[in-house]
Amino acid sequence: MKCALVTGGSRGIGRAICVKLSAMGYHVLINYKSNATEAGVTLSTVTNSGGSADTLQFDVSNKVEIKQTLGNWITANPDKHIEVLVNNAGIKDDSLMLWMKDEQWDSVVKTSLDSFFYVTRLVLDDMLMQRYGRIINIVSLSGLKGLPGQTNYSAAKAGVIGATKALAQEVGRQNITVNCIAPGFIKTDMTEGLDERELRKLIPANRFGTVEEVAHAAGFLASAQAAYITGQVLSVNGGLYS
Secondary structure: OOOEEEEEOOOHHHHHHHHHHHHOEEEEEEOOOOOOOHHHHHHHHHHHHHEEEEEEOOOOHHHHHHHHHHHHHHHHHHHHHHHHEOOOOOOOOOHHHOOOOOOHHHHHHHHHHHHHHHHHHHHHHHHHHOOOEEEEOOOOOOHOOOOEEEEHHHHHHHHHHHHHHHHHHHHHOOOOOEEEEEEOOOOOOOOOOOOOOHHHOOOOOOEEEHHHHHEEEEEEHHHHHOOOOOOEEEEEEOOOOO
16 A cells, blocks of 8 residues: 655645645555644545545654654554655744743754654655655745744754755665755744735735645655656745745
8 A cells, every 4th residue: 555644744734735645546644743633634634535544643753752653553564655755744933042942942953853854764764675755845935044033943944955955865766756845935823923914025926825735746746757856945935035
């Protein structure tokens, strides 16, 4: 069985990517940390559309949970192969660096950057055995240009971009691609508090993006047709550049 794992798949961009990959024929593993209700909505959305999915609860910032839950799933399901991994889970905890607390730095870096390492390393072994895989890392405009008040978030996402480019060179011969998608301002829970009327003046497309537009980009990078694209950062930002 061909599977796709989406971390942070319970809401927003993650949910839209789960739906997209299901439509492409993948059995989707919907990772979530604690919100079982929202994960259930994603599961129902996929199954009601004729797809198949399971939820997989673990905290991507906790390497012990990753190894226990995801590692045990991989061991218990030798006939199921995760062909597509979307490292989507992430959090923001903004503050000027002068006032940023240790916990704010640690939690954001662990959730975005550390999780990329521990989740991808587990999934990569089978991809190498199968000589096929698609790894898609959801980063951010913040990781490309940096944003004030987000030294933690910008550092984490920039780190994932660097790791993506390095890993792409390591596994390219095995028909495994590794790419990033860098969303700009997308209508999600994370942007609800932003002034869209003012910010869209900075965006050539003059609007915030939708989660479906990000999911479409993920679907393309996950496809067989994207086999010659690796080590890249695809910006989905309406023309907003640094």
